[in-house]
Amino acid sequence: MKKLLIIAFCILTLSSCKKKEVLVDPQKMETTQSLLPIGCYVFNDSKNVISFEITDNKDEIKGILAYSLAEKDRNSGSFVGQLNNKTLIGTYTFQSEGTESTRQVAFKINGNQLLEGYGEMSADGTTFKDTNALTFPNEMPLTKTPCSQ
Template sequence: MKYSNSKNANVSAISRKVVLLAFVAFTFFNCKNKEDKPEETIKEVPMVEEVVITPTLEKGCYMYNENGSLVNMEITKNDNPVEANLTYAFAEKDKNTGSFTGEFNYGKLVGTYTFQSEGVESKRQVTFMLKDNQLVEGYGELDESGTMFKDVNSVNYSSTMPLSKTDCKE
């Protein structure tokens, strides 16, 4: 029996060594796998909100008055529909006085100018872009009637007569 106890003791010692060796190997490989795999980190990317500053159309007067020409727009209502009094008095041309009714969206004012010229009432589409507190009139290709833009989105805002915000003259 002594032999079998000794045999059992050897088996028991070998079993402990195998378990210990397996534990060491498992721990080693487990740690090694962690070192081989870079930890995935979640980087928090700050959200950047794009702030678009839309110009604000103010009530009051916008005027160009140089070289004998006068263009004056007095905005009396600045929420849509925008309402204004509009006068064109170009050097050596007839004066046009009338009213403007339109919409102001994304910095552009587009509407209808109803005016009197030589005793006749006429209407035509006009558009302005608000830039640096000035209204810059837009020009573009007109339709067959000559009173509306063919495509208001392709109007060119490069007028040499910008209307600057000014105090209204009573």
């Protein structure tokens, strides 16, 4: 009789267990990976070249950024930042004329392009005073392109 009660209890317990349903907000499903795929983004008008290779888009956005602008010193280095509401803001650590420097840079995602943001800088010229006041002109858009080997 005890065995029968134990078996009945087990059957009732197992049959009352249901698979929990998890409700997911569709707006939250838009992930960093889909907004900013890993790969290369380039602007090249034969006088100016800006290249940004996104190498990691998980918790932080990481990549390699390089500027070769007409009549300016070429610089290249690493980028680490965060994506928030289609705006990527991070720290660019670069080498120019043998000196390592850092400055804050920003890009807005516009389809398959990145538009660099501009705004008033702090007194030392390394960070934006107000990231909410940035403008993103479409003069030098970085377009997603195949990465060159």
